[in-house]
Amino acid sequence: MYKILGKKKVNRVVEQMTIHAPLVTKRCQPGQFIILRVNELGERIPLTIADFDRKQETITIVYQIVGYTTALLSNLKAGDSLVDLVGPLGQPKPFNNFKRVLGIGGGVGTAPLYPQLKQLFKHGVEIDTVIGARSYELLVLEDELKNISNRLFVVTDDGSKGSKGYVTDKLKELLECGEEYDEVIAIGPLAMMEAVVAITKSLDIPTSVSLNPLMIDGTGMCGGCRVTIAGEVKFACIDGPDFDGFLVDFRECIARQNYYRAEEHECKLALKGSIEHEKNKN
Amino acid sequence: MKRIRIKMNEQPAIERIENFSEVALGYTEEQAQTEAARCLRCPTQPCVSSCPVNVPIPGFITEILNNNYDKAYQLIAGENFLPAICGRVCPQEQQCEARCVKGVNAEPVAIGSLERFIGDWSLNQQHTVKASKSKHKVAVLGSGPAGLACAAELARVGIEVSVYEALHALGGVLRYGIPEFRLPKHVLDTEIDKLKRLGVKFYTNVLIGNSLTVEDLLQEGNEAIFVGSGAGLPRFLGIPGENLNGVYSANEYLTRVNLMNAGRFPSSPTPVKSGNEVIVVGGGNVALDVARVAKRLGAANVTIVYRRSMKELPARKEEIIHAQEEMINFKLLSQPIAVTGENSEVTGMECLSMELGEPDESGRRRPVAIENSNFILKADVVIVAVGQTPNPLFIKNTPELAVNKWGGIIVDQSTMSTSIDKVYAGGDAVTGAATVISAMGAGKRAAQSIVRRIM
Incomplete structure (x- = not known):
């Protein structure tokens, strides 16, 4: 069993959990992930190691409540x-x-x-x-990232914080202003990457994309x-999850x-039903 | 009176394609007695020498006749700790039964069915397992057939054994690969419980190489390490359309159903697409397992596509017959050249017709494409079952380990030792996908050589 030592809400739909996982913290590196099951009948879901503490033997995971297992x-x-x-x-992300x-x-x-940038920092x-x-x-993780970034830019689709638009608008703006970078590390929805x-x-x-x-x-x-990847089949679990973004067939990934x-929809409905059933019972 | 070989009772095909319960129902006591009486107990015992773990076959059959099932079990278990499993999944027709003297002018003795009879009998017994205690410690990587056989052999002589398994459940391919209707999971669980009673410690969710390393295990006082990490990497065909939605590797399909219980979706949250028109590419036991699982999940038509003829089909004869009874179609002499699709989903498979030419190095006649013979089979799910190569993970993380060009760990065939001192290996991690019993044989040989070295 893997004990949850801490849990906090990051925002309305995202949570963060700290878990005792001594075998993971022994050798884990930024870019690597874990797979967990919540209960005996549960599915296996992969989640990135968002942070780790070798001394305390803990890892941090951050997840958005989107489906059945994240709800559990x-x-x-x-x-x-x-x-x-x-x-x-x-594979650890090569730096x-x-x-x-x-x-x-x-x-x-x-x-x-975050763990990749923290390592670079x-x-x-x-x-x-x-x-x-x-x-x-x-x-997500705005404060943590502020601490390790020279500059942090916040962008929201609706303009409720930072500048209004997409991250790519900010990217274009930075590049048009003549900013130069040795590498861009982009992680998010497939369409964004x-x-x-x-x-x-x-x-x-x-x-680099994940x-x-x-x-x-x-x-x-x-x-x-x-x-x-560049016309060749790779397994994200052992060859990735980080890849050279230029070489990724994103259309196939999205499909x-x-x-x-x-x-997924059926499973969520079943879960919703069982939660309501529990509520009615009480 | 010349008796004919007794066949195990089976679930009728029309019923069994609706469920996942076991197909072959095992012998009754009376059937076992009758079949045991067919053994000639010949002095040369060719059956024993053709068994990869040398089970004393005429000996245990004699004890069945004597009604001494415990003795029969002890005789088998002395060489093979998992008879309820081997009795079910060994290709006896290519091993012990192939050499049975009775088979010269009659059907060979049903050695596998008799082994299973004793194995099943033992599942219901509370054996007091005697294991001497020693101060020796050995680590076993992987809880599949090679690892289990190795662990049993080591624990028997009192060695403290720790088995590390990467998945959340024990048994390796016996768990994720072989379907319930050929090897019920409760049989596997009971056999593993026997090992636990023998003192073997099991640790799930441990990926040696990534978390603990060989170095760590040696530092923890293990005097040897056995690597039975299996054939983890599925082969694909390398044809266009193979990444379309609806194309599975056999490993993925079977793992979803066997390990993750996708057949019970949504009460089990891992889904699988059962499909309506299912094509399975390949002709081995795994291909047949996949096809029969698909049928049970409700596919209307399941077709095995194989590039040679029925004669060359490598699967066990018994399983081919079972599949035919279950209305699995065989599209033989057909070579897939592309998976076709629409909107990212599979719609069919384009194949070429083949004919058989001269025998190749494997001795089987080489399939040769017939020009302009292209045809399309309709499909909404395609499952590729054309073999696996050894699991690359452990090797990747243990660079000093010598491997061959297919990624198989190189071992000394007599001792099963690898290029790293104190590290031994066996099973599919060495050979690529082979049989359960050959993996068990390798695990056992490695254990014996470890015992010779450390005790």
Whole structure:
């Protein structure tokens, strides 16, 4: 069992949990992820290690309550335990000798961005960060990122905080002002990463993206997470999750992401039904 | 009187395609006695030498005849700790039964069915397992057939064994790969419980290499490490359209159903697309398992596409017959060349017709494409079951380990030792996808060589 030591609400739909996971913290690196199951019948879901503390043997995960399992996860509180948690999985993000990096986080994708930028910050890299969300209440880890960024830009679709628009608007603006970066690290919805790459590719600014396709085992066994990188099939679980954004077939990723949409809906309805049933019983 | 071989009773095909319960129902006591009496107890015992773990077959069959099932069990367990599993999934027709002297002018003795009879009998017994205690410690990576066999052999002589499993449930391919109707999970659970009673410690959710390393395990006082990490990486066909929605690897499809209970969606939250027109590519046991699972999930038509003819189909004969009874179609001499799709979803598969040419190095006649013979099969789900290569994860994280060009760990065949001192390996991690029993044989050989070295 994997004990939840702390839990807090990040915003209306995003939560953060600190979990005791000594085997994970022994060797985990930024860019890696874990897979967890909430209960005995639960599905396996991958989540990025958003932060870790080797001394305390804890990892932090940040998740948005979007589906069945994240809703179940959200029902747990500090002191409860998860039945299963395995990791670290995936490849650590390779860090080259960068001097100046632009981080771009969209929505809850800001959570996996944070450990990567934190690592760069520790190595003295100068970081600019753009974070975006639909509205101010959906922003994630703003304070944490402010602490490690030279400049932090906030963008919201509705203009409720920071500038109004998309993260790509801010990216264009920065580049048009003549800002230069050794690398852009963009993590967020697939469509956002695709849009970022469309801009950076034309200017040949190396861009790293993080993919989170559907996966079951996370150890290379099922092949469900396969993605096409430069025309070649790769497994995100063992070859990724970070890839060179220029080489990713985003259209295929988006199609594969949506394959179980009807089932996700059915599962959510079932959960909603059972929660209401519980409520009525009480 | 010349008796004919007794066949196990089976669930009728028309009923069983509606459920996941076991197909073959096992012998009654009377059937076991009758079949046991067919054994000639010949002095040469070719059956024993063709068994990868050398079970004393005529010996245990004699004890069945004597009504001494406990003795029969002890005789089998002395060589093979998992008879209820092997009795079900071993390809006996290619091993012990292939060499059975009775088979020269009659059907061979049903050794597998008899082994299963004793295995099942033992599941209901509370054996007091005697294990001497020693001060030796060994770590086993992977709880599949190789790891379990190795752990049993080590624990038997009193070695403290820790088994590390990456998934959340034990059994490896016996859990995620082989469907319930061929190997019920309660059989697997009971066999694993026996190992627990023998003192073996199991740890799930541990990925050696990523969290703990070989170095860590040696520092913790393990005197040897056995790597049975299995054949984890699915092969694909490398044809256009293979990443369309609706294309699964056999591993993914089976894992969703066997490990994650997708058949019970939505009460189990992991889904699987059951499909209506399902194509399974490949001709091995895994392909047949997949096809029969698809049928049980409700697919109207399930078709196996294989590039050679029925004669070369590598699956077990018994399973081919079962599949045919379950109305699985066989589209033979057909080579897939593309998966077709619309709006990112599978709509069919384009194939070429083949004919058989000269035998290749495997001795099977090589399939040769017939020009302009392209045709399209309709499909909404395609499952690729053309084999797996060894799991790359452990190897990636253990760079000093020598591997061959297919990613198989290189071992000394007599000792199963690898290029790293104190590290042994066996099973599919060495050979690529093979049989349960050959993996168990390798695990056992490695254990024996570990015992020789440390005790």
